[in-house]
Amino acid sequence: ERYPLSLNAVNVVCFKIDWDERGLKVLLIKRNITPQKNKWSLPGGFVNVDETVEDAALRKFVEETGIAPSYLSQVRTYSDSKRDIRDVGKYKVRVVTTSFIGVYTFDKDPVLTEESSDYEWFKIPRKYIQRSIPELAFDHEQILTDASNRLRRNLEFSGLATRFLPDYFTLGQIQDVYETIWEVELDPANFRDKLTNVDGWIREVKNPPEDLKARRGKPPTWYKEYDVPQFERMISNPDGAVIREKESEYQKNLDNMTSEIPVIKLEELE
Template identity: 35%
Template sequence: MIPDSTAPVGLTVDVVLLTIRSERLSVLMVERGIEPFAGSWALPGGFVLPDEDLDDAARRELEEETSIADALTHLEQLATYATPDRDPRMRVVSVAHLAFVPDLPSPVAGSDAAGARWWAADELLYGSEGVRLAFDHRRILLDGVERARSKIEYTTLAAEFVTEPFTLADLRQVYESVWGVDLDPANFRRKVLSTPGFVTDTGESQSVGRGRPAVLYRRGPATDLHPAMLRPDS
């Protein structure tokens, strides 16, 4: 019971910060300037301070490295990664977190790290280019994307990806980008409006160029979807 046979371990947090950019699910990454994995892209994160809670550390690191000062309305724990050799320097246990923000909450400027930018998730995960991810961050990113895909099925968290006010097409675009499918506009509308508290009508409408103007909505008080939004096969 006494930790005499335990090696020193480092405790870190990493954040999978997702958004929708140009109709694509995107993730914030930081280019590493030092070894190991210098030049590779890593999830924003870092060591947890003494007496600091995990979610506090996640928010602080996001602020320091990427100046995303936006109060993250949703930050949840994703999973913990502790494979002994995942960091060549020492044993490091990383508690990964998952967060959603609307498109372009801030232009990722004034960053502490060498460089921070948004990457399209599938480009980073399945792109043929020689993009290199640090540590086991590819696995973490895979788990984060999968968690996001299932979370928007049975919660209203998809609305965290859009700025208020938004149209039902905006919200539908979130589902289509995260799931990688096309949804029928009419059926999607019926589903969202039949869920009490998912969105609230503002009465106003907006035209974005071609097509009939769409009614504008805001996020409603509901947090769960019963029954869930069904994800099409492919």
């Protein structure tokens, strides 16, 4: 058919930092339903008729895991006609999904539902992601890879790093986020100089809460986020060239597609 039926879905690529292992991890669940039962997958599901994809992403993630991310941001849409085809009555229906990056910073463990038989936080290295995770359902490996690259790239241009931290933090803790996710070592003096020069992002807290004040020795300097700006590459990833190149491939494909769309003049529509 020229205009086949389709269903809208969402998937959440939820990351957390394991500070004991100093590694970035992603939450996967093992499917206990068809299709592709017993395969690992990203949490997600279908969008209700009366909700946005943003609302659906949060709802489905909470329903399937029992936990809520502290941050959620849309990444991109996957619409390959063969990525996921379902039988709905007498029709073959394609599934179009929108992916989101989530960040989880709490200690509560996920809760299994009837639709899942297991869950696990898998470590996601910067290279060779496929060697660190099991085979995933549908095109979730591609979705995970794209989200991982986007996360690492966005650290250069936004205040995303503080989403992995509590409300009050030190400059050393922010540096730990960058070094853990990027898997690099950064010069402390140079990093902190650049960090404090990002206008409007973080500010020193003159009077931190009592529970943060050191009882002995020199107290640390605490900071708090005041804005999440989009800035030019103030904090560069030393190994970020490959990530930026992979990320740009998606935009190049979009540019190529849109360049082939004919321009229709207004008078031609009259």
